[in-house]
Amino acid sequence: MMGKELTGRVALVTGASRGLGAAIAIALGAAGAQVVATGRNAGGLEETDDAIRAAGGLPASLVPLDLKKGDDVDMLGPTIAQRFGRLDIVIGNAGVLGRLGPITHLPAKDWADVLAVNLTANWHLMRTTEPLLRASDAGRAVFVTSGRAARPKAYWGPYGASKAALEHLVVTWAQELATSPAKANVFDPGIVRTRMRAAAMPGEDPMTVPTPAEVAAKLFPLCLPSEMRTGEIIGV
Numbered sequence: 153m154m155g156k157e158l159t160g161r162v163a164l165v166t167g168a169s170r171g172l173g174a175a176i177a178i179a180l181g182a183a184g185a186q187v188v189a190t191g192r193n194a195g196g197l198e199e200t201d202d203a204i205r206a207a208g209g210l211p212a213s214l215v216p217l218d219l220k221k222g223d224d225v226d227m228l229g230p231t232i233a234q235r236f237g238r239l240d241i242v243i244g245n246a247g248v249l250g251r252l253g254p255i256t257h258l259p260a261k262d263w264a265d266v267l268a269v270n271l272t273a274n275w276h277l278m279r280t281t282e283p284l285l286r287a288s289d290a291g292r293a294v295f296v297t298s299g300r301a302a303r304p305k306a307y308w309g310p311y312g313a314s315k316a317a318l319e320h321l322v323v324t325w326a327q328e329l330a331t332s333p334a335k336a337n338v339f340d341p342g343i344v345r346t347r348m349r350a351a352a353m354p355g356e357d358p359m360t361v362p363t364p365a366e367v368a369a370k371l372f373p374l375c376l377p378s379e380m381r382t383g384e385i386i387g388v
């Protein structure tokens with residue numbers, strides 16, 4: 153493991169069972185980090201673990217959980233503290249698009265689910281990981297937003313609102329973390345060749361869209377101890 157830039161560091165990634173989160177987990181694992189991978193789909197998490205090992209990384213710690221269950225998210229920090237004694241990198245990547253449609257026509261459950269996963273779960277993630285991130289010599293948190301946060305569009309209301317609120321929360325948290333070495337930033341991935349993108353744009357040729365690995369490589373520098381920006385919204 154000598155020479156890998158994240159050797160000795162522990163990284164938590166949400167939505168690591170597929171798509172962009174899986175690619176981020178693989179990039180962090182390949183760089184030597186001990187990855188803690190979460191998502192609901194255990195099979196998907198195992199595929200991510202296989203890919204990390206194939207890239208020469210440590211076996212990942214797999215934590216299947218539903219981010220809509222705040223009490224389960226609250227257990228992540230204490231569990232990681234007990235198992236690894238530290239946490240250096242937090243990636244709040246998991247997200248849902250929800251049903252696209254007129255705001256006033258949406259079932260209440262759809263609204264609640266999008267806000268629960270895209271916003272409230274990340275608040276739980278912040279509070280459960282903050283003690284460990286503060287204790288790290290280079291705590292780095294990155295939350296994945298969407299260009300939709302700044303560009304409202306008909307039929308995308310809950311998704312755009314959840315991401316706009318997430319950005320506000322992350323920038324606020326970054327200011328609060330400034331009494332420690334920890335940094336928190338927002339990453340806008342642009343468009344990514346994933347299941348979510350295919351659901352949003354069914355007519356699009358996926359081959360014209362950047363791969364998760366290509367986009368993960370752009371997020372990766374925000375996880376390094378050398379990253380000094382904080383409270384910023386950083387696009388691809």
Ligand SMILES: NC(=O)c1ccc[n+]([C@@H]2O[C@H](COP(=O)([O-])OP(=O)(O)OC[C@H]3O[C@@H](n4cnc5c(N)ncnc54)[C@H](OP(=O)(O)O)[C@@H]3O)[C@@H](O)[C@H]2O)c1
Nearest residue numbers: 167169170171172191192193218219246247343344346348
């Ligand atoms: N693709 C794009 O073009 C694009 C553009 C802008 C922003 N983004 C953002 O990028 C991030 C990653 O999206 P993606 O494109 O990779 O989407 P994706 O392929 O649909 O993956 C979403 C991930 O989130 C997890 N997730 C969803 N609901 C969950 C829940 N209730 N509990 C736990 N995990 C849950 C999924 O895991 P399980 O199903 O296993 O739970 C999956 O790993 C999202 O925040 C998205 O908003 C994507």
